[in-house]
Amino acid sequence: MKNEEVAWVFHELADLLEFKGEDFFKIRAYRNACKILAGLDEPLEEIRRRGGLAKIPGIGKNIAAKIEELLATGRLKKMEELLKEIPPGILEIMSLPGIGPKRAGLLLSSLGISSLDELLGAAKQGRVRGLPGMGGKVEKDIIKYIEMREDRRERVLLVTARDLAGEFTSFIKKLPGVAGVDAGGSVRRWRESAGDVDLVVAAADPRRVIEAAAGCPLVSEVLEVNENRVRLQVHWGIEVDLQVVPENQFALALFLNTGSRAHLQRLASLPAAAGINFDPSALPSSEFFSNEREIYARLGLPFIPPELREDRGEVEAALADRLPRLVELGDIKGDLHMHTTWSDGVCTIEQVAARAREKGYEYIALTDHSQSLKIARGLSLERLKEQHRQIRSLNEKMDDIQLLTGIEVDILPKGGLDCPDEILKEADLVVASVHSAFKQDRETMTARIISAVENKNVDIIGHLTGRLIAHREAYAVDVERVLEAAASCGTILEINSSPDRLDLNDQNAARARELGIKMAVNTDAHDLKRMEEMVYGVSVARRAWLEPDDVVNTMPVEKLVKFLRNR
DNA sequence: GCCGTTTTCGGCCCGACTGTTTTCAGTCG
Numbered sequence: 001m002k003n004e005e006v007a008w009v010f011h012e013l014a015d016l017l018e019f020k021g022e023d024f025f026k027i028r029a030y031r032n033a034c035k036i037l038a039g040l041d042e043p044l045e046e047i048r049r050r051g052g053l054a055k056i057p058g059i060g061k062n063i064a065a066k067i068e069e070l071l072a073t074g075r076l077k078k079m080e081e082l083l084k085e086i087p088p089g090i091l092e093i094m095s096l097p098g099i100g101p102k103r104a105g106l107l108l109s110s111l112g113i114s115s116l117d118e119l120l121g122a123a124k125q126g127r128v129r130g131l132p133g134m135g136g137k138v139e140k141d142i143i144k145y146i147e148m149r150e151d152r153r154e155r156v157l158l159v160t161a162r163d164l165a166g167e168f169t170s171f172i173k174k175l176p177g178v179a180g181v182d183a184g185g186s187v188r189r190w191r192e193s194a195g196d197v198d199l200v201v202a203a204a205d206p207r208r209v210i211e212a213a214a215g216c217p218l219v220s221e222v223l224e225v226n227e228n229r230v231r232l233q234v235h236w237g238i239e240v241d242l243q244v245v246p247e248n249q250f251a252l253a254l255f256l257n258t259g260s261r262a263h264l265q266r267l268a269s270l271p272a273a274a275g276i277n278f279d280p281s282a283l284p285s286s287e288f289f290s291n292e293r294e295i296y297a298r299l300g301l302p303f304i305p306p307e308l309r310e311d312r313g314e315v316e317a318a319l320a321d322r323l324p325r326l327v328e329l330g331d332i333k334g335d336l337h338m339h340t341t342w343s344d345g346v347c348t349i350e351q352v353a354a355r356a357r358e359k360g361y362e363y364i365a366l367t368d369h370s371q372s373l374k375i376a377r378g379l380s381l382e383r384l385k386e387q388h389r390q391i392r393s394l395n396e397k398m399d400d401i402q403l404l405t406g407i408e409v410d411i412l413p414k415g416g417l418d419c420p421d422e423i424l425k426e427a428d429l430v431v432a433s434v435h436s437a438f439k440q441d442r443e444t445m446t447a448r449i450i451s452a453v454e455n456k457n458v459d460i461i462g463h464l465t466g467r468l469i470a471h472r473e474a475y476a477v478d479v480e481r482v483l484e485a486a487a488s489c490g491t492i493l494e495i496n497s498s499p500d501r502l503d504l505n506d507q508n509a510a511r512a513r514e515l516g517i518k519m520a521v522n523t524d525a526h527d528l529k530r531m532e533e534m535v536y537g538v539s540v541a542r543r544a545w546l547e548p549d550d551v552v553n554t555m556p557v558e559k560l561v562k563f564l565r566n567r
Numbered sequence: 568g569c570c571g572t573t574t575t576c577g578g579c580c581c582g583a584c585t586g587t588t589t590t591c592a593g594t595c596g
Contacts, residue, residue, distance in 0.1 A: 025579060029568035060569050098585085100594050133593070137586060374581040375596050413583080435596065436583070 007037035039527025089115035159499035161194035184257030190539035206244035262311035334363035337522035343368035344376035367406035404428035413437035415451035424457035433462030442476040497537025509544035
């Protein structure tokens with residue numbers, strides 16, 4: 001079992017216990033374990049082998065034993081017992097915004113509702129309003145959120161699609177007769193979510209590859225087969241579309257498969273495109289290309305990176321030879337938004353710094369939460385000062401990486417920041433973000449965020465819109481007005497790399513670039529594993545046409561420090 | 568359920584918002 005799968009069991013266990021009304025602290029211990037396990041960068045199997053499970057901070061004897069059981073049997077007795085008394089649909093109901101254990105319990109006991117379908121039906125018949133504590137608004141929200149979920153059921157986060165593409169690719173690669181395999185489609189263009197995973201395989205014998213692929217342990221069902229394509233349902237709730245082509249058609253197939261449709265249509269309209277069939281079903285073609293560069297050259301164009309292939313002006317830019325030199329992961333020299341055990345992170349400053357050094361970063365900023373965010377153990381002013389003292393003293397001991405003192409300060413509901421200016425002034429770097437009162441009206445929220453943009457001590461605005469992809473809408477905020485304010489104040493905007501945030505998104509980041517705003521691509525990591533998510537933020541930057549100069553954390557350390565000081 | 572140099576029990580633990588109320592329960596981050 002993978003770490004994430006084990007972590008997920010504890011997440012569900014916590015939900016079930018919450019439904020039962022068990023002890024708050026016990027539930028919190030499970031939730032905490034879930035967070036810790038998901039953040040480990042060593043496989044649990046290995047930790048178990050050397051008997052280290054109970055030594056993980058936050059994992060005690062009981063949870064360690066449950067992990068053992070899961071790794072050994074793939075099951076958890078306690079979980080199975082709970083599921084005997086609680087219908088599994090309850091977990092889905094509880095995951096709706098505004099529905100917690102109490103309301104889920106009430107729905108079950110008074111209306112016998114134990115699935116989203118039943119709940120939707122009851123809400124539409126107006127049977128939910130009238131239950132104690134639930135009125136028309138709750139009922140309307142229930143309908144809204146369930147329908148929203150159904151709309152999105154077909155798509156998964158990019159990170160999930162990429163993980164799946166990776167696993168499937170390595171399975172296919174090992175098959176005999178396979179000369180190459182790569183993912184196309186939205187996965188290759190790094191769109192924020194994907195409807196399926198498109199794989200292109202180079203092999204002489206399609207039937208053999210298709211048969212073997214259908215036997216991959218990830219596959220739950222074969223949906224459709226023809227002579228060189230197969231559509232497979234995978235256990236992760238997503239489909240894989242596999243196309244097998246002869247090796248000399250691979251580049252063209254991957255190109256056509258990558259899309260987007262709009263990009264291909266735009267290319268097809270070029271005079272130089274005469275003779276090329278842009279319909280993927282026209283393969284095999286009579287023209288051969290050994291790579292995509294040759295295809296673009298044949299069209300009279302320089303290579304266009306997949307992230308740009310959206311028909312947002314990239315073809316015109318290519319024709320004029322004015323494609324951007326896109327920022328790359330290798331350009332990133334540090335991470336400016338990270339959490340440690342001082343607030344809600346699971347690693348110490350030393351652990352984070354050591355990993356950053358391994359990654360070749362020149363600097364990192366430690367930005368733990370501010371005092372108001374109690375749930376994240378936000379730092380009191382005293383603790384903040386103490387942390388900054390520790391960072392400075394650690395800094396003196398390390399000559400190959402610079403640790404910047406920082407804070408992620410809350411932007412308070414009424415505007416203003418959760419930390420006095422004289423203290424913010426002392427920090428090397430200040431990220432300001434909204435973490436409360438998400439439902440304020442557009443005017444209030446916009447003014448609130450602009451108040452932070454205009455504060456001279458704020459360097460970066462964190463995750464500007466607060467959206468969680470497929471889970472929570474952005475706050476009602478007039479992004480354009482905030483961007484204008486940021487442009488005029490010189491405030492940096494964050495591209496948060498967390499795969500469920502990606503906030504700014506590509507379109508907002510592109511607009512910010514037009515306005516001359518500098519951006520910072522940050523992970524907001526709470527553990528070592530999430531430090532690896534930088535690549536997702538970089539992908540947003542690339543889709544937004546950002547060059548290294550647009551991104552402040554491509555600067556070498558001296559330049560960055562000077563830049564921050566002179567802002 | 569976890570933790571501990573004040574250590575094997577007792578502490579961990581918050582405030583704001585929302586929709587429903589007419590004084591508050593439930594949810595959330």
